[in-house]
Amino acid sequence: xxxxxxxxxxxxxxxxxxxxxxxxxxxxxxxxxxxxxxxxxxxxxxxxxxxxxxxxxxxxxxxxxxxxxxxxxxxxxxxxxxxxxxxxxxxxxxxxxxxxxxxxxxxxxxxxxxxxxxxxxxxxxxxxxxxxxxxxxxxxxxxxxxxxxxxxxxxxxxxxxxxxxxxxxxxxxxxxxxxxxxxxxxxxxxxxxxxxxxxxxxxxxxxxxxxxxxxxxxxxxxxxxxxxxxxxxxxxxxxxxxxxxxx
Amino acid sequence: xxxxxxxxxxxxxxxxxxxxxxxxxxxxxxxxxxxxxxxxxxxxxxxxxxxxxxxxxxxxxxxxxxxxxxxxxxxxxxxxxxxxxxxxxxxxxxxxxxxxxxxxxxxxxxxxxxxxxxxxxxxxxxxxxxxxxxxxxxxxxxxxxxxxxxxxxxxxxxxxxxxxxxxxxxxxxxxxxxxxxxxxxxxxxxxxxxxxxxxxxxxxxxxxxxxxxxxxxxxxxxxxxxxxxxxxxxxxxxxxxxxxxxxxxxxxxxxxxxxxxxxxxxxxxxxxxxxxxxxxxxxxxxxxxxxxxxxxxxxxxxxxxxxxxxxxxxxxxxxxxxxxxxxxxxxxxxxxxxxxxxxxxxxxxxxxxxxxxxxxxxxxxxxxxxxxxxxxxxxxxxxxxxxxxxxxxxxxxxxxxxxxxxxxxxxxxxxxxxxxxxxxxx
Numbered sequence: 001x002x003x004x005x006x007x008x009x010x011x012x013x014x015x016x017x018x019x020x021x022x023x024x025x026x027x028x029x030x031x032x033x034x035x036x037x038x039x040x041x042x043x044x045x046x047x048x049x050x051x052x053x054x055x056x057x058x059x060x061x062x063x064x065x066x067x068x069x070x071x072x073x074x075x076x077x078x079x080x081x082x083x084x085x086x087x088x089x090x091x092x093x094x095x096x097x098x099x100x101x102x103x104x105x106x107x108x109x110x111x112x113x114x115x116x117x118x119x120x121x122x123x124x125x126x127x128x129x130x131x132x133x134x135x136x137x138x139x140x141x142x143x144x145x146x147x148x149x150x151x152x153x154x155x156x157x158x159x160x161x162x163x164x165x166x167x168x169x170x171x172x173x174x175x176x177x178x179x180x181x182x183x184x185x186x187x188x189x190x191x192x193x194x195x196x197x198x199x200x201x202x203x204x205x206x207x208x209x210x211x212x213x214x215x216x217x218x219x220x221x222x223x224x225x226x227x228x229x230x231x232x233x234x235x236x237x238x239x240x241x242x243x244x245x246x247x
Numbered sequence: 248x249x250x251x252x253x254x255x256x257x258x259x260x261x262x263x264x265x266x267x268x269x270x271x272x273x274x275x276x277x278x279x280x281x282x283x284x285x286x287x288x289x290x291x292x293x294x295x296x297x298x299x300x301x302x303x304x305x306x307x308x309x310x311x312x313x314x315x316x317x318x319x320x321x322x323x324x325x326x327x328x329x330x331x332x333x334x335x336x337x338x339x340x341x342x343x344x345x346x347x348x349x350x351x352x353x354x355x356x357x358x359x360x361x362x363x364x365x366x367x368x369x370x371x372x373x374x375x376x377x378x379x380x381x382x383x384x385x386x387x388x389x390x391x392x393x394x395x396x397x398x399x400x401x402x403x404x405x406x407x408x409x410x411x412x413x414x415x416x417x418x419x420x421x422x423x424x425x426x427x428x429x430x431x432x433x434x435x436x437x438x439x440x441x442x443x444x445x446x447x448x449x450x451x452x453x454x455x456x457x458x459x460x461x462x463x464x465x466x467x468x469x470x471x472x473x474x475x476x477x478x479x480x481x482x483x484x485x486x487x488x489x490x491x492x493x494x495x496x497x498x499x500x501x502x503x504x505x506x507x508x509x510x511x512x513x514x515x516x517x518x519x520x521x522x523x524x525x526x527x528x529x530x531x532x533x534x535x536x537x538x539x540x541x542x543x544x545x546x547x548x549x550x551x552x553x554x555x556x557x558x559x560x561x562x563x564x565x566x567x568x569x570x571x572x573x574x575x576x577x578x579x580x581x582x583x584x585x586x587x588x589x590x591x592x593x594x595x596x597x598x599x600x601x602x603x604x605x606x607x608x609x610x611x612x613x614x615x616x617x618x619x620x621x622x623x624x625x626x627x628x629x630x631x632x633x634x635x636x637x638x639x640x641x642x643x644x645x646x647x648x649x650x651x652x653x654x655x656x657x658x659x660x661x662x663x664x665x666x667x668x669x670x671x672x673x
Contacts, residue, residue, distance in 0.1 A: 048629050049628075049629070050625050050629075051621070051625070071628070071633075071634065072625060072628035072629050073628045073629075073630075073631050073632055073633045073634065073637075075629075076628070076629055076630055076631035077631045081629075081630075082629050084626065084629075087626070088620075088622045088623050088625075088626035089623075090620075090623045090626065090627075090641070090644060091644060091648075092643070092644025092645060092646075092647040092648060093640055093641070093644045098627070098630070098640075099630075101632055101636070101640065102627075102630035102631050102632055105630075105631040105632045105633065105636070106631045109631065141644075142626075158630060162630065162631070
């Protein structure tokens with residue numbers, strides 16, 4: 001599904017990603033772990049298409065297509081979803097309006113029927129119920145006045161609604177207490193399927209107790225220095241990043 | 248001696264002839280008022296950049312004489328249904344395009360020209376006003392609406408007054424004088440629209456004089472959608488007595504150069520002045536919002552929120568003065584001006600000014616101008632919303648908290664529709 005080859009990327013002239021190669025197949029969940037400053041968030045932003053990052057060499061192929069040639073909204077419409085580490089507050093835009101616009105943008109892009117406000121409400125209520133989110137949140141402005149936990153749950157709600165093929169989860173566990181973490185993980189696990197893939201970016205092993213990855217990679221200084229199965233995460237937790245990166 | 252601007256010379260040379268045919272010419276009171284105003288204007292000319300209150304708005308392109316520029320005629324982008332409509336075409340009341348039947352008892356909505364010609368000359372009382380643009384209006388006022396509301400009258404549906412510039416006009420200036428008085432405890436909504444059905448350049452110079460008696464509640468909404476080669480210099484003065492409420496919302500999308508100057512004077516306890524507005528400018532448009540709020544007695548409130556969206560080479564000006572007199576204790580005055588610059592060539596000038604002579608008051612002012620939030624833009628795009636739609640959503644959101652201040656639901660929908668249509672032209 002996703003093939004990253006020798007990816008180099010800079011921001012403001014400073015090289016952050018220094019040659020990343022990673023292949024993610026449908027049905028697989030990969031975890032990328034690493035210390036602060038390793039380039040984890042940069043990787044997720046480059047994949048989602050945020051401006052300000054320059055890819056200096058390498059390639060990213062998504063479903064056989066050059067991902068880097070697509071705008072962020074095209075990537076989203078083609079099934080990529082980035083759950084933000086810090087979801088953005090947007091005063092003046094109601095959550096329900098935002099999500100309906102996003103939902104219909106994707107429907108339109110795929111040549112499928114757009115939904116009206118009533119139909120959308122039905123759709124979203126099924127998801128909020130599953131995720132234990134109060135409907136009242138839909139009336140509030142996007143992420144404005146949300147607690148850290150609410151913001152992350154809102155990300156998972158959007159993801160459940162948009163049903164992406166490739167989930168990019170950037171530090172989804174940060175700022176969550178254990179109950180919120182379980183709900184978020186549960187929401188993500190519901191989306192796991194043989195057709196979908198995921199890339200979980202995390203600093204701590206904690207989230208991986210709830211979302212069991214198929215592969216774990218250690219990212220340090222812009223490179224993947226080690227790859228393995230889920231036991232690698234536990235090893236990391238025990239030994240720390242310094243030792244693993246040096247290995 | 249300074250030489251007067253060509254446009255001022257033109258006005259002054261025409262004055263003696265014009266005065267004989269302008270409404271109220273039979274009244275010595277009106278004639279004296281016009282002559283006094285003429286003299287005030289002649290001493291000042293149009294304000295230039297050396298006049299502090301006009302530092303940011305340069306009238307040079309107007310005062311050299313209105314050119315023969317022609318603009319594309321804007322098409323109506325939204326509509327509103329109201330039972331009562333009064334229409335002025337090229338500055339003159341047009342009964343055929345008005346529908347004023349069935350107004351409730353106690354509400355009179357008439358034409359100023361008709362009132363003056365009928366000898367009701369006591370309506371004109373501020374001839375010594377020192378402001379040049381107001382003096383010009385007094386000297387040359389030709390028509391306008393007179394709204395007189397008795398005590399304790401409530402009308403829920405908005406009255407609508409339309410000023411339309413239509414083709415076939417020989418004159419290119421309109422000096423409208425509007426006079427509004429709401430009696431004790433009355434409550435009313437008025438929607439005032441300035442639009443064009445013709446692309447010729449013109450100079451609109453409306454002056455509106457409002458008196459709100461005790462407990463009156465007046466919601467005054469103004470749409471400025473003049474054609475893009477027009478000039479629009481408007482003054483609105485409002486006097487608030489005990490427990491009166493004045494709510495003004497001005498939406499400006501039109502004119503080459505416009506200034507909306509609002510002066511509220513609070514002389515009553517428990518009174519509230521609410522001035523809000525939004526201006527959406529592009530191309531070479533210039534929009535100036537100038538407010539003066541005078542708190543002359545204790546225990547009353549004023550607040551203002553203005554939002555501007557500036558694209559291309561457009562220019563916005565906000566000047567807001569809050570004056571609190573020495574004895575005016577326990578007064579609150581809040582003011583906020585925010586501008587969104589969509590182009591790096593668009594500019595915004597902002598001058599908040601607090602003159603506080605009392606010591607027990609609560610005042611705030613804030614002024615910001617900035618670009619669209621890149622993080623928010625990326626967030627929306629990352630959910631599949633294309634860049635153009637995402638920008639529109641963020642601009643509408645930026646305007647929303649000003650628009651939400653419009654307490655009349657039908658007008659809010661109407662103005663929001665106009666703003667949305669403006670965004671769609673981007």
